Amino acid sequence: AKSHQRSSFSYFTVDMGVEIRERVRMMHALRAAFENERLFVVYQPQIDMRTERAVGAEALLRWKTEDGQFVPPDQFIPIAEYSGLIVDIGEWVLRSACFELMELHKLGFTEFKMAVNVSQAQFSHPLFLDSLKRALADTKAPAHCVELEITESMAMTDPALLIQTLHQIKQLGAQVSIDDFGTGFSSLSHLQKLNVDKLKIDRAFVNEIGSKSGEGNIAKMIVQLSQSLNIKVIAEGVETEHQADTLMSFGCHLAQGYLYARPLTKEDLRNWLASK
Numbered sequence: 001a002k003s004h005q006r007s008s009f010s011y012f013t014v015d016m017g018v019e020i021r022e023r024v025r026m027m028h029a030l031r032a033a034f035e036n037e038r039l040f041v042v043y044q045p046q047i048d049m050r051t052e053r054a055v056g057a058e059a060l061l062r063w064k065t066e067d068g069q070f071v072p073p074d075q076f077i078p079i080a081e082y083s084g085l086i087v088d089i090g091e092w093v094l095r096s097a098c099f100e101l102m103e104l105h106k107l108g109f110t111e112f113k114m115a116v117n118v119s120q121a122q123f124s125h126p127l128f129l130d131s132l133k134r135a136l137a138d139t140k141a142p143a144h145c146v147e148l149e150i151t152e153s154m155a156m157t158d159p160a161l162l163i164q165t166l167h168q169i170k171q172l173g174a175q176v177s178i179d180d181f182g183t184g185f186s187s188l189s190h191l192q193k194l195n196v197d198k199l200k201i202d203r204a205f206v207n208e209i210g211s212k213s214g215e216g217n218i219a220k221m222i223v224q225l226s227q228s229l230n231i232k233v234i235a236e237g238v239e240t241e242h243q244a245d246t247l248m249s250f251g252c253h254l255a256q257g258y259l260y261a262r263p264l265t266k267e268d269l270r271n272w273l274a275s276k
């Protein structure tokens with residue numbers, strides 16, 4: 001038994017070595033991509049389903065390698081987080097998104113909102129609030145049109161720090177939403193204390209609408225929760241008319257998804273908005 005244990009142990013470490021090397025390789029490639037400006041931001045419109053008008057957009061990061069391949073964010077964001085690169089990259093995304101927001105306002109889309117993803121390492125960084133203040137000041141983007149998306153799991157790690165940071169964000173006038181809501185397990189009393197502006201229903205629950213697994217009971221419950229907390233709610237990953245109609249019947253009026261638009265480059269977003 002002992003020798004078997006040892007061999008499976010060494011097999012495990014070899015495997016881990018490969019994984020770590022791959023992660024380190026990707027980390028270096030990501031840093032080079034950031035420095036060489038091969039990262040860019042795309043914008044997915046957010047729609048008021050009652051009017052079918054775009055009321056805002058979510059900024060999403062893209063990485064196109066030199067040979068023209070896209071690396072999916074689900075692959076490189078964890079590496080950016082793990083290596084700490086996310087702090088600089090995230091600040092750059094925030095500044096780019098605020099800049100584009102201001103450009104859209106200048107084009108006449110006043111009151112257009114911009115949502116930006118903020119990861120844990122970025123949010124809990126001591127200089128995060130300074131970088132937010134600077135992004136707002138430098139771009140002149142109005143704070144009330146900037147919305148920070150944090151995840152539900154972040155709401156659980158350090159509640160005291162989170163509540164304090166949220167309070168300071170509020171004082172700056174920016175908005176906060178909880179992304180992927182329903183996939184974590186934050187307590188409802190905690191949610192009330194956090195005083196956020198919006199819940200984002202995770203795509204997985206929107207997907208259930210019109211599928212075999214049901215008619216979207218969890219999505220419905222999240223809409224009801226947002227109503228009782230008196231905060232806004234948006235559904236992500238809306239792909240069918242049936243999902244849109246069902247969400248509206250639940251009382252959710254904001255949506256984002258391929259039914260309306262894919263994430264667009266800033267040029268495409270401007271053209272898309274102008275054509276509406």
Ligand code: C2E
Nearest residue numbers: 060061073074077093117118119237238239256257258263
């Ligand atoms: P997320 O914040 O939940 O973003 C929504 C994801 O759903 C995006 O994937 C978007 O392209 C995709 N999506 C939107 N509508 C639909 C739809 O109708 N159907 C389907 N199947 N998918 C849809 P994306 O762009 O690949 O981003 C994946 C994740 O990477 C994001 O999930 C977010 O967690 C992270 N991410 C992206 N950009 C950033 C960033 O700038 N900073 C941080 N910290 N995370 C980011």
Ligand code: CA
Nearest residue numbers: 058117149179
């Ligand atoms: Ca998001």
Ligand code: CA
Nearest residue numbers: 179180200236
């Ligand atoms: Ca999400």
Ligand code: CA
Nearest residue numbers: 180202203236
């Ligand atoms: Ca999601």
